[in-house]
Amino acid sequence: MTRSERGFTLVELMVTMVVFLLTITAAANIFSSLLNQFKQQSKIAETNIEGLVGLQMLRSDIEQAGYGLPYDLNGITYNEAFSSVTPYGDPAAYNDSTANPPRAVRIGNNIGFSNAAVTPEAQSDVLVIKATNLGISAAATKWAYVSNRGALPNTIQPWNNAAGAAIPDENLENGDRVIVLNPIAGGTQRVLVTSGATFSTTFDSSAGAFAAAFQPVASSFETYLIYGISPGAALRMPFNRADYYIRTPAAMPARCAPNTGVLYKALLNHGAASAANQYSEYPLLDCVAAMQVLFGMDTNNDGAVDSVVDDPGAGLTAENIRDQLKDIRVYILAQEGQRDTFYTSPSPITANDPDFGNVITFTIPAGDPRSNYRWKIYTLFIKPYNLR
Numbered sequence: 001m002t003r004s005e006r007g008f009t010l011v012e013l014m015v016t017m018v019v020f021l022l023t024i025t026a027a028a029n030i031f032s033s034l035l036n037q038f039k040q041q042s043k044i045a046e047t048n049i050e051g052l053v054g055l056q057m058l059r060s061d062i063e064q065a066g067y068g069l070p071y072d073l074n075g076i077t078y079n080e081a082f083s084s085v086t087p088y089g090d091p092a093a094y095n096d097s098t099a100n101p102p103r104a105v106r107i108g109n110n111i112g113f114s115n116a117a118v119t120p121e122a123q124s125d126v127l128v129i130k131a132t133n134l135g136i137s138a139a140a141t142k143w144a145y146v147s148n149r150g151a152l153p154n155t156i157q158p159w160n161n162a163a164g165a166a167i168p169d170e171n172l173e174n175g176d177r178v179i180v181l182n183p184i185a186g187g188t189q190r191v192l193v194t195s196g197a198t199f200s201t202t203f204d205s206s207a208g209a210f211a212a213a214f215q216p217v218a219s220s221f222e223t224y225l226i227y228g229i230s231p232g233a234a235l236r237m238p239f240n241r242a243d244y245y246i247r248t249p250a251a252m253p254a255r256c257a258p259n260t261g262v263l264y265k266a267l268l269n270h271g272a273a274s275a276a277n278q279y280s281e282y283p284l285l286d287c288v289a290a291m292q293v294l295f296g297m298d299t300n301n302d303g304a305v306d307s308v309v310d311d312p313g314a315g316l317t318a319e320n321i322r323d324q325l326k327d328i329r330v331y332i333l334a335q336e337g338q339r340d341t342f343y344t345s346p347s348p349i350t351a352n353d354p355d356f357g358n359v360i361t362f363t364i365p366a367g368d369p370r371s372n373y374r375w376k377i378y379t380l381f382i383k384p385y386n387l388r
Contacts, residue, residue, distance in 0.1 A: 063386070076192065103317070108127075137230055144226040156207050172205070178201060236269075236272065263332065287335035305326045321387065332380075360377070
């Protein structure tokens with residue numbers, strides 16, 4: 001039998017190579033597209049998780065606004081924030097006069113992070129919250145009470161489980177720094193208990209060792225409330241304070257769009273000696289373009305919101321806030337995921353309050369690199385539960 005020795009022609013080889021290259025290119029494009037989608041979805045999921053965790057802290061702090069605050073300072077004075085120049089305004093602008101009770105919430109209207117693409121307000125708001133339980137220490141989350149029983153010794157009631165054993169996670173520890181309030185003193189509610197010019201003391205679970213000046217007097221049958229503030233540090237003020245603002249840190253996350261910042265929770269340090277170290281910052285949400293805050297007010301005392309304001313003004317007293325503030329509305333414009341060159345963002349992006357109207361309009365010029373990012377409006381309607 002004869003054997004054919006004829007092979008492939010050059011044309012056949014070239015056709016085969018072209019088909020092979022086209023197949024590889026198509027597969028590579030599909031793989032690249034899938035990889036890009038995977039990265040985008042991973043970053044979007046990461047952003048959503050970050051938003052849930054960070055904004056839950058903001059939500060919780062707003063709900064706790066006013067918790068443990070005295071309504072009457074009993075004549076004492078205290079220090080709050082040092083005056084300084086910052087990208088989010090002067091922290092001392094939110095200090096309360098020592099002659100007046102602390103206000104549970106304050107708004108710094110359009111004095112924070114600047115973003116020219118955002119209207120009607122080119123600058124973001126600052127939100128300041130005051131309460132005893134805003135700190136991150138265990139002491140700040142706890143409270144107790146000391147009661148007088150006539151001629152019998154005073155008692156500090158521990159929090160016990162069903163078996164009668166003390167619950168460590170719920171009881172103040174000896175050495176914690178606390179304030180004490182008299183719920184009703186001469187017809188005045190929540191009066192700060194003091195010893196001369198001193199408004200705080202060190203907690204001791206034994207009423208016999210707890211400072212006598214901060215306990216009910218004998219035969220008064222009174223009960224005083226004890227609120228934890230910090231674990232042993234000297235106090236600047238009879239509460240904790242958290243400031244929420246946007247700023248751009250020196251090392252901004254690489255995935256963030258131009259002209260965005262980080263949303264921070266900043267706790268005012270009781271031991272601060274100067275403006276340089278008065279805050280401990282905790283980043284909550286990256287790649288934020290704007291934040292606006294509104295107060296829903298009940299000015300006619302009918303139980304319903306009849307006025308929504310973005311600048312309540314310095315004239316709003318602690319009592320006004322307790323009586324009139326019904327909800328706090330926070331609108332945050334933030335990036336979702338990372339840059340996607342295959343995506344073009346709609347423009348403008350708007351956030352509208354049902355009672356106030358337009359709050360945020362984010363306009364992205366044609367060809368702007370920010371148009372290749374996805375943007376999300378986080379909307380929080382929160383009722384403070386501890387103002388009264």
